[in-house]
Amino acid sequence: MRLPLGSLLALPLLASASPTPESGTRIALQKRARIMNADGTVNADALRKQLAYATAKTRRGFVAYEKNTGAKHPLDSAKGTTARRDTGSVPLADYSRELWYGQIAVGTPPQTYTVDFDTGSSDLFLPGPNCSANCAGHKVYDPARSTTAADAHRGFSLMYGDGSSVTGEQYSDTVSVAGLTATNQRLGAAKTYSAGFSTDAFPADGLLGLAYAHISSYAAPPVFASLVAQRAAAQPRFAFKLAADGAELFLGGADARLYTGAVAYAPVTHQGYWQVDVQSAAVNGTRAVGRLDAIVDTGTTLVVGDEVAVRALYAKIPGARDATLSVGMGFFTVPCDAIPTVGLTFAGTTFDISPAAFNLGRVSPGAPDCVGGIVAANQLSEFWIVGDVFLQNVYTVFDMGSNRVGFAHLS
Numbered sequence: 002m003r004l005p006l007g008s009l010l011a012l013p014l015l016a017s018a019s020p021t022p023e024s025g026t027r028i029a030l031q032k033r034a035r036i037m038n039a040d041g042t043v044n045a046d047a048l049r050k051q052l053a054y055a056t057a058k059t060r061r062g063f064v065a066y067e068k069n070t071g072a073k074h075p076l077d078s079a080k081g082t083t084a085r086r087d088t089g090s091v092p093l094a095d096y097s098r099e100l101w102y103g104q105i106a107v108g109t110p111p112q113t114y115t116v117d118f119d120t121g122s123s124d125l126f127l128p129g130p131n132c133s134a135n136c137a138g139h140k141v142y143d144p145a146r147s148t149t150a151a152d153a154h155r156g157f158s159l160m161y162g163d164g165s166s167v168t169g170e171q172y173s174d175t176v177s178v179a180g181l182t183a184t185n186q187r188l189g190a191a192k193t194y195s196a197g198f199s200t201d202a203f204p205a206d207g208l209l210g211l212a213y214a215h216i217s218s219y220a221a222p223p224v225f226a227s228l229v230a231q232r233a234a235a236q237p238r239f240a241f242k243l244a245a246d247g248a249e250l251f252l253g254g255a256d257a258r259l260y261t262g263a264v265a266y267a268p269v270t271h272q273g274y275w276q277v278d279v280q281s282a283a284v285n286g287t288r289a290v291g292r293l294d295a296i297v298d299t300g301t302t303l304v305v306g307d308e309v310a311v312r313a314l315y316a317k318i319p320g321a322r323d324a325t326l327s328v329g330m331g332f333f334t335v336p337c338d339a340i341p342t343v344g345l346t347f348a349g350t351t352f353d354i355s356p357a358a359f360n361l362g363r364v365s366p367g368a369p370d371c372v373g374g375i376v377a378a379n380q381l382s383e384f385w386i387v388g389d390v391f392l393q394n395v396y397t398v399f400d401m402g403s404n405r406v407g408f409a410h411l412s
Contacts, residue, residue, distance in 0.1 A: 025253035043362030078382035108147030119300030122210035129190030138200035187221035237402030260396035301388030
């Protein structure tokens with residue numbers, strides 16, 4: 002069921018008579034889960050696609066960063082990115098993944114759409130009126146029906162691993178999220194959708210990026226940056242609760258009813274992604290890995306790390322095994338009857354990944370081994386992508402005004 006745009010009640014958990022400590026507005030989020038089958042076994046194909054998507058999306062951001070700034074991103078250790086700058090795109094893999102999505106409105110008069118809210122990218126796109134591939138079932142954005150739409154006379158193309166792509170034309174229009182409105186907002190009207198964005202794999206109509214403009218493929222301010230610049234947001238902050246109950250995106254501040262204790266803020270070390278330091282990673286309270294660069298990404302299901310650090314972490318888990326043959330390269334299993342508690346430390350405070358969140362499902366029906374939610378990617382060089390496996394355990398605040406990311410324990 003879709004809630005009306007701007008509704009202040011996300012789910013029953015939020016229907017409290019107590020006042021909201023900060024001004025702001027919230028939008029309900031829904032979740033589409035595909036990584037675990039009904040029998041409790043892991044969907045290995047979906048996991049492999051998610052891993053490919055997460056690493057390829059990051060590569061795309063590196064290329065956009067270099068195009069926009071003229072400098073290579075400090076986390077980008079790959080060679081030869083400059084040769085791809087003319088296309089403005091890098092290969093990505095189609096995938097079926099978990100995502101968190103809610104409603105926005107675009108145009109005048111406003112039309113409502115559902116989007117995946119993604120802190121790992123920076124652009125907004127929707128299916129356009131001439132979309133000829135994989136747009137069936139999605140609601141179409143038609144600039145001709147909006148009196149505030151303006152053609153930017155620039156195309157966009159986001160390439161995917163199967164040779165298909167999301168391509169289209171860039172426009173500027175009015176965009177509202179939970180009643181907060183940005184004018185002259187850059188967005189894409191897609192002429193083609195990759196198979197990974199067909200409705201069976203991607204139920205939302207489009208995607209809305211919440212990272213910095215430095216990694217925008219449009220080289221334009223993202224939606225939240227526009228809301229801040231146009232003083233539509235009460236504060237230059239937004240926050241996510243991605244737990245199973247009462248999931249929401251809060252714009253213009255943070256909802257203190259949804260967390261307990263102080264917020265531990267880690268400074269953004271390099272603007273582009275929401276990039277911060279992980280001071281350490283521990284297994285059942287024992288330190289396993291030291292300091293790590295990390296990208297905090299609501300658009301990624303897994304926690305993805307470099308192979309050396311991930312192997313060091315699993316070496317601290319009794320019974321852990323390399324699952325290359327049973328699940329895929331980069332995956333590991335742990336005994337189902339002894340799922341560990343993995344903790345990540347930010348700004349001096351440790352936050353645990355619950356065993357339930359860490360466990361992605363049994364390898365096969367009745368198998369003693371379960372797949373772990375931290376995965377290695379040999380494409381990454383000494384940095385991690387911190388996705389939903391971790392984020393569903395915490396309340397996360399993205400502070401664009403002070404350039405920091407905060408974490409707090411859920412109430």
